[in-house]
Structures are given as C-alpha cells and as structure tokens.
Amino acid sequence: MDLLLVATPDGSEPGLSLLVDQAYRRGCTVVAVAPARTPITEAVDGAHGLFAPMATAPYDQDAPLAASAPGVLWALLTPLLALLDRAGLLAAPPEALQKVADRLDHVAERCGPAIATYNNPAKTLAADLADALPVIWTEGPTAGPAGRRFTAALAELAGRPALTAELPEALAAHSVLLSGALAAGADPDDFFRDRVEEAQALHARVVLLRDRPTGGLSAAPAARELALSHDTAISELEPEEGGELETLAEMIAITDFAAVYLALASGA
Structure with missing residues (x-):
C-alpha cells in the first residue's frame, strides 16, 4: 500500500488516528479530507501527510454532520477526485467537476421545496x-x-x-x-380496510x-x-x-x- 485516503465528516472516530500513524510507519503517504480542528488533522500533520479541510456551510461549522447528510458526500469527494485526477488514477479534470456542479445546481432547481x-x-x-x-x-x-x-x-x-x-x-x-x-x-x-381506524x-x-x-x-x-x-x-x-x-x-x-x-x- 502506497497511499492512504481518509475521508470523514467527523474526524474523531476511534482508531482513525492510529490507522494514520500505522500507515506512516509503513512508509505510506496519507491524504485526508475532514473537518478542520479535529483529531485527524493532528494525526495527518504528524504523518507529514496532506490535509484538506472539508468545505462546510457557515451554519454547519459546529454541528456534527451525518455521513449521509446532503452536501457532505461532495464536500468529501470533490477534493479526492481532484487529487486522483492529478495522480492519473482516474479522469476528473476541472471541467468535469464543473459539469458535476452544474448538474447539481440543475437538480436543485428541479427538486427544491418551492417546486410542486x-x-x-x-x-x-x-x-x-x-x-x-x-x-x-x-x-x-x-x-x-x-x-x-x-x-x-x-x-x-x-x-x-x-x-x-x-x-x-x-x-x-x-x-x-x-x-x-x-x-x-x-x-x-385490504380493499375493505377501514382507512381511518386501521393502519x-x-x-x-x-x-x-x-x-x-x-x-x-x-x-x-x-x-x-x-x-x-x-x-x-x-x-x-x-x-x-x-x-x-x-x-x-x-x-x-x-x-x-x-x-x-x-x-x-x-x-x-
């Protein structure tokens, strides 16, 4: 293993810092995307790795984020896609990421609360x-x-x-x-079920x-x-x-x- 990629919306999971330390001791490069000022940031710094702070909205700064919360996936995935593109492991050039952003904007327009x-x-x-x-x-x-x-x-x-x-x-x-x-x-x-009294x-x-x-x-x-x-x-x-x-x-x-x-x- 030459590269360890860590993506987490929390950054304080038990054992995550230990994983980073063990990877560093084995000569593995560590890259992490996580919220700033979390335990994982110190672990990555200690491993001389690359840390990219996860982008968050202003109202999300102090709130814990669920892994499935809308927006979290792309906040974690976009920096990794850019990195993997630079490393030649997959094709995700800036223009492709811009198209993803445009598609997400389009979906937001179609699926927003104001749309019937x-x-x-x-x-x-x-x-x-x-x-x-x-x-x-x-x-x-x-x-x-x-x-x-x-x-x-x-x-x-x-x-x-x-x-x-x-x-x-x-x-x-x-x-x-x-x-x-x-x-x-x-x-x-079921056809004869009382729709009021029976679930x-x-x-x-x-x-x-x-x-x-x-x-x-x-x-x-x-x-x-x-x-x-x-x-x-x-x-x-x-x-x-x-x-x-x-x-x-x-x-x-x-x-x-x-x-x-x-x-x-x-x-x-």
Whole structure:
C-alpha cells in the first residue's frame, strides 16, 4: 500500500488516528479530507501527510454532520477526485467537476421545496415511498453506488429501512420477497380496510435506478415484468445524458432530496 485516503465528516472516530500513524510507519503517504480542528488533522500533520479541510456551510461549522447528510458526500469527494485526477488514477479534470456542479445546481432547481410535487421528481419519489418498503434495483456502473447511497440516506436521515440489489441478480434475490407478505396483493381484505381506524400494511415498492442505456442487453424490461406480475408498484429514475460523474451526481442528488422529504414528512 502506497497511499492512504481518509475521508470523514467527523474526524474523531476511534482508531482513525492510529490507522494514520500505522500507515506512516509503513512508509505510506496519507491524504485526508475532514473537518478542520479535529483529531485527524493532528494525526495527518504528524504523518507529514496532506490535509484538506472539508468545505462546510457557515451554519454547519459546529454541528456534527451525518455521513449521509446532503452536501457532505461532495464536500468529501470533490477534493479526492481532484487529487486522483492529478495522480492519473482516474479522469476528473476541472471541467468535469464543473459539469458535476452544474448538474447539481440543475437538480436543485428541479427538486427544491418551492417546486410542486407533480414537477418535482424527488417529491414524487418521496410520495411514492411514503407507506412502502423501498426495494431498490440498480443497473449500470453509476446506478449501483447511487442505490447504495440512497439506502444509507433513507436509514440515516428518514429512519426508513430499504433493500438494494443490482440487476439482473436482484430478480432472483427479491423474487420471493415480492410474492410474500410484502407484495401489494398479499392481503385480499385490504380493499375493505377501514382507512381511518386501521393502519395500512407495509408493502414493497420497487425503485429502479438505471443509467441511460448505451447499447447491449438490459434487465429493466424483466424487472418491470416481475414487479407488475406481483402487483408491485414501480418507480423509475433515469438521469439525463452526460458523463459518469454527472449521471452519478444527478441520481444521488435526486435521491438525497427524496430522503430528506421523507424525513420531513415522517418527523424524523
């Protein structure tokens, strides 16, 4: 191991400073992105490493930040992307990062609180998941990380469980789940349920996150067929055209907004 990259919104995790020290003793270069004035900064200085303070909004200076809090990901990831681009490990030149920023601004305009639900993909997704167990299926290289991020955000921000899997493996992994007690048609008496006195049963809802197809086979048609064959509703999110970082940014931003709207609706 020649390089240790540390990215944390906290900086005081137990054992993190020890990890940095051990890496330095083994001749490893250390780079960290974290809040300023945290224990990790001293550890990186002691290891003669490179420390980049995480960008925070003025009102976030003294507040602990959740790893899934909106904005935290890009505050941590952007400096690392720039570093890895300079090191030649991946392609993330300044113009690509600018396109990511532009895409995030565009999503904020589409998904902000002032935009009505019928024109707001994040509010629409949050409404779809209000009384459902999200079953997140992903297809494509950027959809997978976005789906895992969405699962974490739902748990950490909204206190909502969710399942995630990549297509086509998800079809086999979740087939029994969709035909069991969580299926929308599992309770034939639900039609006669008293909507005032009786709580609605929790049913699965598939969320299909996928990159724009660039040719080749897609499991999306089979995914739709499986969901609908079990009377399971499905929500779909597909980003606009662009590079991988742009499409990743769009899917993460929309699902982050959706997780926040769910948290607000549930009082989490």
